[in-house]
Amino acid sequence: CHNFQNYNSRRMLFHVRGGHGGTIFVEDGKAKKMNMKSDSVLSSTVYPTWHPQRNWVVFSTNQTGQAFHLKDKQKIEVIDYGSDLVFYDADAHTLTNIFKTTEELETFPCWTPDGKKIFYCSAHVPWFENKDTKQRMDMVTAIYDSIRYNLMSVSFDEQTRTFGQPVVEMDCAAMGKSASVPRVSPDGRYVLFTLADF
Secondary structure: OEEEEOOEEEEEEEEEOOOOOEEEEEEOOEEEEEOOOOOOOOOOEEEEEEOOOOOEEEEEEEEEEEEEOOOOOOOEEEEEEEEEEEEEEOOOOEEEEEEOOOOEEEEEEEEOOOOOEEEEEEEEOHHHOOOOHHHHHHHHHHHHHHOOEEEEEEEEEOOOOEEOOOEEEEOOHHHOOEEEEEEEOOOOOOEEEEEEOO
């Protein structure tokens, strides 16, 4: 995954997978590889979104697996069995949790153009409560088609660098649908996202 700050090539990042992988931050043509793993976060960082002006990035951190269908027109499912949101200060090189939950799967963050809010997607998976990683991995292939993500938002205070309480912007699960990959229009008036069955 790769992401530019405010559609400008001055600051960008991308992930390199594999044994010598990491997250590459590029600023003014200079690249620096960072290890985005930490004992306090779920896993390495995945889906990024830059703050529109500041050198801050919100990432999802996902534990992801794949399931392959033998008799279905859909051949593969990519499934999270854990995901949270984290805040990275690229100047101070600090990574902190925004949400750290087991039964909520938060992913696909996206800043608003004014930097005062994050849109993201979240699925409530009560079956994951009190389950360890192995148990969640084992059960996710049986429940993948019942996991549905709502369109969510959370406010951000730039002065204190704190996040507010989650707000359901659109209850897609109540419609029997699932939201993914929100993007906010440059004027901040509209949110575009994908709506699927699960």
